[in-house]
Amino acid sequence: MTDPSIHTIYTGRSTNWPLIWLSTALVLPLLVMAKGSDGSWTSVDIVVPFAVIVSAMLVNVATASSVRSTAGANGVTVHFGVFGWPRFRYPISRIQHAEAIEIPSSRWACGIYWSPRRGLMLTLRTGPALRLSLITGRKVTISTPHPDAAVNALDTARRGTHRPNGQT
């Protein structure tokens, strides 16, 4: 039994630098192509699709460029992107097992998706990741730089007697 006054949490952040660089590299030629045949930048035919594409890229970079994860007595919280959205929350009472895994570079692991075999993937890259097995049988995999430390924080929280945020 650990001291209830001691709180141990893990925080980690993974950034998908290839996505950021690729998005930036794709926007530059679009800027050039957006120029109308008459040399104008203000033609409606050009501006509207251009604005849609750039907006889509900005949303992509803002939401899928990085993932922040927190593990501790409150369970695991995952925030995506610049604005912390989308957000996923797994209370510790719903987590049956947590383990550190390594996603091989041969696998696709970019973005938020679900597969019947691997469950929900909240991964931005291959490499170290935290895999949660929920009491419902579902699996969740999260990209994080030090998954071993996250597992330790969850184990410490499980052994502790304190309840987060005033829960009883």
Added chain:
Amino acid sequence: MLWTIDHAAAAPLREQIANCVRRAIAHRELGAGDHLPPAAELAESLSVDRNTVLAAYRQLRDNGVLEFRRGRGVRVARTTPPQPAVVKAAAKLIDVGRDHGLNRDDLIQLIQELT
């Protein structure tokens, strides 16, 4: 990085949070330019007030450890100054080394052998 704070300890929570960051930098869990979690999220996870986390971040910023940039969050400073206590101890080591006839290279070799 791991954050461990003791709500029952005599040391202020602000100091404990700041020490977590310093320790992570010393152990290379955090590097120059790395983001720290937003104060609200960290405060919720550690069951402390948001202002306590902000006070710790401000203290580290004032010491040159962190940088605040509008819209870009809190990051580890590009050049993190060594802690005053470490600088003092290193200065003392240099003085003792000179008294015993050790030069700069000898001291560096000694530290490399010990670490």
